[in-house]
Amino acid sequence: MAGGAERGRPGAGRTGLRLPFGPRTGEREDARDDGHGGERGGERGGARRGGHPDSRLYGRRRTGRPTRLTxxxxxxxxxxxxxxxxxxxxxxxxxxxxxxxxxxxxxxxxxxxxxxxxxxxxxxxxxxxxxxxxxxxxxxxxxxxxxxxxxxxxxxxxxxxxxxxxxxxxxxxxxxxxxxxxxxxxxxx
Known part of the structure; x- marks a missing residue:
């Protein structure tokens, strides 16, 4: 609940929830602060534009193309x-x-x-x-x-x-x- 106070970043704990897969204290985060209380480009919690919030766990972004069969x-x-x-x-x-x-x-x-x-x-x-x-x-x-x-x-x-x-x-x-x-x-x- 005190995710923003732990990391000392403005807007980091804005949602009030700290997800278990999010960055821990002292680790580098993918989304950087833009100085206005939010993350750059509207990215929150490591979510990349057009991707799933957990996409960094899976190692790749989903595209619009369908999954192919082997x-x-x-x-x-x-x-x-x-x-x-x-x-x-x-x-x-x-x-x-x-x-x-x-x-x-x-x-x-x-x-x-x-x-x-x-x-x-x-x-x-x-x-x-x-x-x-x-x-x-x-x-x-x-x-x-x-x-x-x-x-x-x-x-x-x-x-x-x-x-x-x-x-x-x-x-x-x-x-x-x-x-x-x-x-x-x-x-x-």
Whole structure:
């Protein structure tokens, strides 16, 4: 509560709260006093302009750009989203139909847009794997056994090949467009 009196800076304890991650007595503070009772540039408690008040703890500022997925993150996101979508479609409609197909297209689009540039190939690869996993886990199986599972998976892939190829082609086209655009940017520099 007496943060301003401890540090001897005018305006330092203005809020009445001393946060546990703030600078301690005797430590150098990022925001400097401008001589008018406030910190320079409207920065308070180490908060940088446009950043989070705790940004110095994390070591970097947040920008407006979205967080990119790694190759492993792309595979996990594809599998979780596709299996969840297949489960919802099976609960609502009793099988994997149009909702599953349209949802797969949306998932492939999002994967291709959000994957890191270094891991571009992960988007068109992880989509079909997630599609097959969803069919394997939630597709209709008429009898038990490994052979029945393989036949059900092959049948499910064959009957839904249109959705599978469209989603994979969409992801591949977006990834190719991103790759070409990035190469042009680097070449123009």
């Amino acid at each position: 190759a492993i993150g792309t595979g996990v996101a594809a599998t979780v989203a596709t299996v969840a979508l297949a489960g919802v479609d099976r609960m609502l409609f009793g099988g994997l139909g149009v909702l599953f197909g349209i949802g797969y297209l949306v998932i492939c689009f999002q994967l291709a847009v959000r994957v890191r540039f270094a891991d571009l190939l992960a988007a068109p690869i992880s989509g079909p794997i997630a599609f097959a996993v969803a069919l394997l886990l939630l597709g209709p199986v008429t009898s038990s056994g490994l052979t029945a599972q393989v036949v059900a998976l092959a049948t499910g892939l064959a009957t839904r090949a249109g959705w599978l190829f469209t989603g994979t082609g969409l992801a591949a086209a977006i990834v190719l467009a991103r790759f070409v655009a990035q190469r042009r940017i680097h070449r123009d520099r």
